[in-house]
Amino acid sequence: xxxxxxxxxxxxxxxxxxxxxxxxxxxxxxxxxxxxxxxxxxxxxxxxxxxxxxxxxxxxxxxxxxxxxxxxxxxxxxxxxxxxxxxxxxxxxxxxxxxxxxxxxxxxxxxxxxxxxxxxxxxxxxxxxxxxxxxxxxxxxxxxxxxxxxxxxxxxxxxxxxxxxxxxxxxxxxxxxxxxxxxxxxxxxxxxxxxxxxxxxxxxxxxxxxxxxxxxxxxxxxxxxxxxxxxxxxxxxxxxxxxxxxxxxxxxxxxxxxxxxxxxxxxxxxxxxxxxxxxxxxxxxxxxxxxxxxxxxxxxxxxxxxxxxxxxxxxxxxx
Numbered sequence: 001x002x003x004x005x006x007x008x009x010x011x012x013x014x015x016x017x018x019x020x021x022x023x024x025x026x027x028x029x030x031x032x033x034x035x036x037x038x039x040x041x042x043x044x045x046x047x048x049x050x051x052x053x054x055x056x057x058x059x060x061x062x063x064x065x066x067x068x069x070x071x072x073x074x075x076x077x078x079x080x081x082x083x084x085x086x087x088x089x090x091x092x093x094x095x096x097x098x099x100x101x102x103x104x105x106x107x108x109x110x111x112x113x114x115x116x117x118x119x120x121x122x123x124x125x126x127x128x129x130x131x132x133x134x135x136x137x138x139x140x141x142x143x144x145x146x147x148x149x150x151x152x153x154x155x156x157x158x159x160x161x162x163x164x165x166x167x168x169x170x171x172x173x174x175x176x177x178x179x180x181x182x183x184x185x186x187x188x189x190x191x192x193x194x195x196x197x198x199x200x201x202x203x204x205x206x207x208x209x210x211x212x213x214x215x216x217x218x219x220x221x222x223x224x225x226x227x228x229x230x231x232x233x234x235x236x237x238x239x240x241x242x243x244x245x246x247x248x249x250x251x252x253x254x255x256x257x258x259x260x261x262x263x264x265x266x267x268x269x270x271x272x273x274x275x276x277x278x279x280x281x282x283x284x285x286x287x288x289x290x291x292x293x294x295x296x297x298x299x300x301x302x303x304x305x306x307x308x309x310x311x312x313x314x315x316x317x318x319x
Contacts, residue, residue: 003165006030006037006109007088011078011159012096013043016050023057023064025102030063033106039064040082041096045072076178083168089113091168095159101199108162111194118167118190121153121182122160124200149183153195156182160198164190239292247285253278 008026012019023039030037041054043066054066067081079093090112094100104122111120138157145156157179171184182193257275261268 004038004088005035005090006105007082007086007091008037008039008105009079009082009086009091009093010039010041010096011044011075011082011093012041012046012050013072014046014048014050015096016046016048016053018096018098019050019053019057022096022098022102023061026105027061027063029102029105035105035109037063038087040085041066042078042082043068044075044078045069074176076173076176079178079181080173083171083173086165086168089165091163091165093159093161093163097203099201099203100160101201104160104196104198107196108160111196112162112164115194116192117162117194118164118192119182119185120162120194120196121155122158122198123153123155123195124158125154125197127200145180145183149180149186151182151186151193153182153193155195156180158198166190235295236292239288239295243285243288243290243292245285246281246288250278250281250283250285254282 010022019041026037026039041057041064043051043054051066051068054064054068058064058066065085067078067085069078069081082093083091090109092105092108094102100122108120108122111117138155142154142156146152161181163185167185167188167190170188170190171181173181173184177184186193253274257272257278
């Protein structure tokens with residue numbers, strides 16, 4: 001099966017005003033560069049006329065296709081559904097609010113095809129957002145993500161990204177994990193992750209759909225995905241090690257108190273705060289170890305316990 005050059009995925013909610021201009025802009029860029037393409041516009045539960053506009057645009061341009069959600073499921077769900085449908089060798093995601101420029105498509109495509117990147121993330125080096133509510137929290141968010149993931153990108157939250165087809169067909173995006181697609185890709189074995197400075201434009205229509213709560217949720221999602229990526233198939237390495245450490249410290253304290261009681265007989269063990277600390281550490285350590293043991297049993301009995309990405313198989317058959 002011959003795949004298209006590019007699949008563009010546009011998640012959107014209540015963006016009816018910007019869609020005609022965006023569709024025309026994408027079509028112009030594709031025609032100028034002789035790309036074979038498709039555009040998937042994913043309507044994430046819009047309450048305006050966005051879906052009717054998508055239907056109208058599709059009737060005018062057969063390259064434009066649409067997916068409509070019954071209600072708002074979030075950007076991650078929209079991207080994941082677009083990834084399932086995409087047939088392009090290179091998949092490019094962008095927002096529908098015209099703040100992402102389709103003129104960046106050829107450069108993002110080239111970095112995947114010619115430079116061999118698995119994933120390229122846009123970097124909005126010059127921004128036109130409100131400094132207090134977006135720029136400063138975004139810088140803190142990106143700094144924390146770099147420290148925890150080890151991926152040196154300046155703008156994890158940029159919606160303008162390009163992917164090798166194999167990447168989007170391997171990963172799964174859910175919850176609010178769209179901010180961490182580079183992290184998910186890294187944990188799935190895709191190591192060549194690049195960055196490209198892209199143009200950031202002022203919003204022309206409507207208002208932003210995201211508030212400050214996205215940063216709080218973002219840090220929780222980062223902690224979750226980091227833990228699952230490192231210990232998802234070996235939870236005993238985390239819970240067992242931590243539980244053993246707590247139990248060992250509690251055992252040493254309790255042993256010291258017992259020896260002091262036997263040889264010096266100066267006090268009752270239960271009258272010392274150290275005794276209660278020792279009991280607490282012993283109990284917590286035992287619970288953590290038991291949690292790791294149960295989690296290990298669940299992981300070992302999971303049907304996906306050996307779901308590793310096989311890059312290539314070579315077999316020699318001799319008669």
